[in-house]
Amino acid sequence: MWIITENLFLFTYARKGIAQGVEGSLSIFLDRITMDYRITEAQIELRGLTFFAYHGVLPEERKLGNTFVVELSLDTDISRAAYTDDLNDTVNYAAVYDVVKREMDIPSQLLEHVCGRIAKALLDEFSSLQRVFVCVVKKNPPIEGAGVCESAVRMTVNR
Numbered sequence: 001m002w003i004i005t006e007n008l009f010l011f012t013y014a015r016k017g018i019a020q021g022v023e024g025s026l027s028i029f030l031d032r033i034t035m036d037y038r039i040t041e042a043q044i045e046l047r048g049l050t051f052f053a054y055h056g057v058l059p060e061e062r063k064l065g066n067t068f069v070v071e072l073s074l075d076t077d078i079s080r081a082a083y084t085d086d087l088n089d090t091v092n093y094a095a096v097y098d099v100v101k102r103e104m105d106i107p108s109q110l111l112e113h114v115c116g117r118i119a120k121a122l123l124d125e126f127s128s129l130q131r132v133f134v135c136v137v138k139k140n141p142p143i144e145g146a147g148v149c150e151s152a153v154r155m156t157v158n159r
Contacts, residue, residue, distance in 0.1 A: 039082060041075075042075075042077070042082075043073045044072075044076060044090070044093070044096075045073045046097070047072075049071070049097060050068070050069050051068050051100075052065050052067055053066065054066075055109070056138075058142060067139040068114075070104070070136055071133075071135040071137070073132070074129050074131075074132055075132070076126070076130060095125070095126075096122065099118070100121075103117045111136050111152070112153050112155075115135075115136050115153045115155045118134045118136070119157035123159055130159050131156060133155070134157070135153070136152065137151070137152040138151045
């Protein structure tokens with residue numbers, strides 16, 4: 001819950017562009033808001049991370065490769081970042097991508113193994129993470145006689 005008190009008047013007029021000169025701008029108002037709320041649940045999600053990799057049981061899969069898509073949901077406390085707008089107060093998405101790419105570059109037979117490695121690597125690399133959800137999707141898996149567009153493994157790992 002946001003506590004606004006006497007600044008509500010300024011906020012209303014700042015949104016309309018009228019508060020110029022009264023206290024400056026909306027940003028001054030926002031800087032004066034106290035952080036009197038509690039984020040009870042938050043996830044950082046990275047969707048559609050696409051890789052060409054060499055995972056599969058069949059020798060052809062490990063030789064020719066395939067397209068894989070990774071979906072992530074990371075449980076961490078983002079309340080400080082929500083207030084400060086500072087990258088140091090959250091998980092760096094580019095660093096998360098680098099960890100996932102490193103794991104996707106290691107060939108595996110099973111998607112279960114790839115998922116487990118990604119989850120473990122993320123928890124090892126980012127101490128602020130409490131839980132990770134990982135989904136690895138293989139596009140056009142070679143399943144004889146079946147019209148399967150995708151196969152996937154999902155897992156949730158808690159610290």
